[in-house]
Amino acid sequence: MTQTVTPELRQWIIEQATAGFAPDAVLKAMIDVGWEASVATAALEQTMEAHLAGLATTPLPRPDLTGAPRTIDVGDRQVEVVVSMRQPELVVFGNLLSAHECEALIEAARPRMSRSLTVQTTTGGEELNPDRTSDGMFFRRGENEVVARVEARIARLLQWPVENGEGLQILHYRPGAEYKPHYDYFDPKEPGTANIVRRGGQRVATLVIYLNEPLRGGGTTFPDVGLEVAPKRGQAVFFAYDRPHPATRTLHGGAPVIEGEKWVATKWLREREFT
Numbered sequence: 001m002t003q004t005v006t007p008e009l010r011q012w013i014i015e016q017a018t019a020g021f022a023p024d025a026v027l028k029a030m031i032d033v034g035w036e037a038s039v040a041t042a043a044l045e046q047t048m049e050a051h052l053a054g055l056a057t058t059p060l061p062r063p064d065l066t067g068a069p070r071t072i073d074v075g076d077r078q079v080e081v082v083v084s085m086r087q088p089e090l091v092v093f094g095n096l097l098s099a100h101e102c103e104a105l106i107e108a109a110r111p112r113m114s115r116s117l118t119v120q121t122t123t124g125g126e127e128l129n130p131d132r133t134s135d136g137m138f139f140r141r142g143e144n145e146v147v148a149r150v151e152a153r154i155a156r157l158l159q160w161p162v163e164n165g166e167g168l169q170i171l172h173y174r175p176g177a178e179y180k181p182h183y184d185y186f187d188p189k190e191p192g193t194a195n196i197v198r199r200g201g202q203r204v205a206t207l208v209i210y211l212n213e214p215l216r217g218g219g220t221t222f223p224d225v226g227l228e229v230a231p232k233r234g235q236a237v238f239f240a241y242d243r244p245h246p247a248t249r250t251l252h253g254g255a256p257v258i259e260g261e262k263w264v265a266t267k268w269l270r271e272r273e274f275t
């Protein structure tokens with residue numbers, strides 16, 4: 001008897017891979033329920049090949065790392081590629097902002113800081129979040145000369161339109177303040193998400209720029225891969241997520257500041273124009 005590969009089986013294979021199951025485990029599960037090994041292997045290979053080809057063409061914000069460059073020319077600066085990683089898709093940049101630009105952002109933000117709110121995905125509103133004990137504010141896109149210059153530089157570095165970015169967010173952490181691990185994308189299972197993504201689609205990438213250096217603590221952590229990025233003035237950590245799913249391994253947090261204070265600027269990038 002010949003077995004036919006159905007669309008339902010292909011969908012199931014993609015779901016298993018997306019959930020993080022290894023190909024061997026998916027294959028074994030298929031054989032266990034009665035698929036012939038050769039049919040199961042072919043179905044798995046063909047389905048994943050087609051799926052990955054589709055994903056590979058999905059544009060995402062990302063720097064052009066072809067040819068493994070040490071620096072990237074962003075017009076007015078040479079940005080350094082300090083670390084790059086595939087899973088999660090992550091890059092640490094050096095020399096993104098000058099010390100003067102970092103100072104200018106802090107001073108423009110300082111009088112406008114208030115306790116950080118997070119987007120509440122159950123309703124789409126905003127709420128005080130005990131997991132996030134920093135103070136914050138948002139600049140409007142292009143609000144002043146430094147903000148506009150930094151946004152244009154980010155757009156060129158990440159090959160993503162300025163219009164698809166949310167306004168630059170400034171965060172200030174005092175000793176003890178932290179941002180517990182979270183995902184920056186909006187959880188598709190939450191009822192408020194449909195409303196939030198009406199404005200520019202999902203978030204697809206994050207750039208956290210360090211504006212100063214706490215003496216101890218305050219690193220940006222990626223618990224899934226045991227990585228901690230140290231805050232260095234003018235440097236930044238970038239990570240992208242092609243779908244709102246933990247398989248992107250983009251769980252990240254701001255470790256508690258132990259000594260000194262920490263200032264960062266976060267740029268969240270959306271799929272489409274954010275109005």
Ligand code: PD2
Nearest residue numbers: 179219220252253254264266
């Ligand atoms: O300040 C940080 O290191 C940090 C950590 C996690 C910032 C954000 N998330 C964020 O702004 O989303």
Ligand code: ZN
Nearest residue numbers: 182183184252
């Ligand atoms: Zn975050």
